[in-house]
Structures are given as structure tokens and as C-alpha cells.
């Protein structure tokens with residue numbers, strides 16, 4: 001779809017400002033994939049294909065996807081609707097199986113990582129049990145995996161503090177705002193101290209103000225937990241604000257067509273970067289990769305809207 005050669009060739013920008021990496025095929029340059037001290041990558045996907053159904057009605061959802069997420073790294077997936085973002089996340093979570101290729105999570109098959117509770121997962125809908133209190137929702141994974149009462153109590157208190165809901169332990173989900181419910185879902189996903197969080201548009205249903213606040217909260221939470229994150233979103237500014245790298249996918253069959261490295265570590269990111277030139281440049285790079293053109297005038301106009309929070 002995209003003439004990506006254009007995106008990597010911008011004479012008006014300093015060379016080191018151009019952090020977009022071009023990939024001709026579904027190949028994604030690893031950052032930290034071959035760790036010097038032998039820590040396995042959080043996620044390694046190699047040659048992943050996913051086809052649904054057979055014959056003429058077959059849907060080719062993912063094609064030749066290579067993706068490495070280093071331990072502690074925050075990577076967002078962005079791409080047009082139906083390009084296979086959720087499918088890829090579900091494959092990593094072992095909620096679905098590849099047609100071809102391999103996926104490992106911390107060096108293990110995805111299934112083993114699921115059994116070992118190596119990751120936590122959060123979706124667009126918080127998915128809380130309405131009859132349980134906030135504390136009881138957060139506690140659920142710990143209870144299911146046999147933690148003692150005192151362990152559960154201490155961990156739930158710690159998690160609710162982490163997500164800023166220390167005063168709401170006894171509330172029911174319907175007494176909370178959408179953003180607060182999503183924070184409960186994040187606390188629940190973190191309950192077992194996973195080294196990896198898989199998040200599928202967790203802020204997609206929130207209003208823009210709450211959404212930005214949640215993004216800031218998530219950066220803080222990541223700083224405090226050091227978990228790696230694979231984050232699916234439709235919002236370019238959200239992807240850029242949250243990520244060390246933004247992985248851009250093509251329309252179906254989804255391939256990785258570009259990877260934009262965002263300057264600075266996500267764990268040190270603060271709200272004021274949203275207005276800074278590096279940030280706006282990364283937003284522009286992602287948009288260019290997504291839309292397959294490099295029209296600065298269009299990008300600047302669209303950028304004005306996106307800075308205001310459009311997703």
C-alpha cells in the first residue's frame with residue numbers, strides 16, 4: 001500500500017531526527033531482542049501467519065509478521081481496522097493459534113507463558129464482575145491461583161494504591177467512572193506481577209480528557225512495575241506518547257510496514273512532551289507510515305487536530 005521509501009527520505013529533517021525504520025517485508029527490527037545478558041525477549045514472533053476459514057471465504061489476517069518486544073519495552077501496534085492487531089495480541093496471549101510461524105513469550109511457547117501467568121491482559125471493556133467489590137475484582141486472579149488470605153489482602157491494597165483507587169476498595173464497579181473501572185482492570189491485570197502486559201485498546205471507550213489522564217497513569221505504572229507492554233490502539237498520539245516504538249501495520253493481510261522509534265524512554269515521559277517538536281515529529285512519522293504519503297501540509301493540519309486529542 002505504502003511507498004515507504006518516501007517516509008525514510010526527508011532531506012528537510014536532520015538524519016538523527018528520522019527514527020522511522022523502513023521494512024520491505026513483515027520484518028521488524030529488534031531492539032533488545034538479543035540481550036547481552038541472556039534475558040529473553042518478552043515477545044518474539046517469527047514468520048507469523050494467521051488465516052481464518054478455508055477456500056474462497058478464507059480471511060488472511062496476518063502475513064509474515066516478525067516482532068520482538070524486549071523485556072521492559074513498551075510497543076504499540078497501530079493500523080487500519082481489520083489489519084490483525086487484536087489477532088496478533090490474541091496469538092501472543094495464547095487465546096488463538098498461529099497458522100504458521102512461532103511465538104515465544106520470555107523464551108517459552110505462548111501456552112507455557114499463559115500457564116506460568118507471565119502476562120496480564122486488559123481489553124477495551126474493563127470486564128469487571130458487577131456483583132463484586134473493587135477489591136474482590138482485583139483479588140480474583142490471586143484467589144484463583146491459591147494465594148493466601150493475607151497475601152491477597154496486602155497485594156490488593158498495594159495494587160489499589162498503585163492505580164490511585166485506595167479509597168474505593170469497597171465500591172462496586174457501577175459506582176465508578178469508566179476511567180476508574182479501567183484502572184481496576186489494570187490493577188487486576190497486574191495482580192500477579194506479570195513481566196508483560198497485553199492491552200487491547202484499553203482506553204478506547206474513554207472520553208479524551210480521561211484518556212490522556214490514563215495514558216499518564218499508565219506511564220507511571222510502567223515506571224513502577226518495569227513490565228513490558230504490547231498495546232493496541234487506533235490513536236496516533238496515544239501510541240506515540242506511550243511507546244518506545246510504534247509498530248505500523250498494513251491493511252489486511254496485516255504486515256509490519258514500519259517501526260517508528262520514539263525519542264526518550266517512555267518511563268521518563270511526562271505530559272509536557274505532547275507539545276514538543278520531537279513528539280509532533282513522531283506523530284507525523286506514524287501518520288505518514290499509516291497513510292502512505294508524506295504531505296507535510298496535510299500532516300501539519302491533521303497534527304493540529306490530533307494534538308487536541310483526536311484518535
Ligand SMILES: Nc1ncnc2c1ncn2[C@@H]1O[C@H](COP(=O)(O)OP(=O)(O)OP(=O)(O)O)[C@@H](O)[C@H]1O
Nearest residue numbers: 052053059061080081082083084085086087088252
Ligand atoms: N475468529 C475469527 N474468525 C474469522 N475471522 C476472524 C476471526 N478473528 C478475526 N478475524 C478476521 O481477521 C481480521 C483481523 O481482525 P482483527 O480483529 O485482528 O483486526 P484489528 O486490526 O484488531 O481490527 P480493529 O482495529 O477494527 O479492532 C478481520 O478481517 C477479522 O474479521
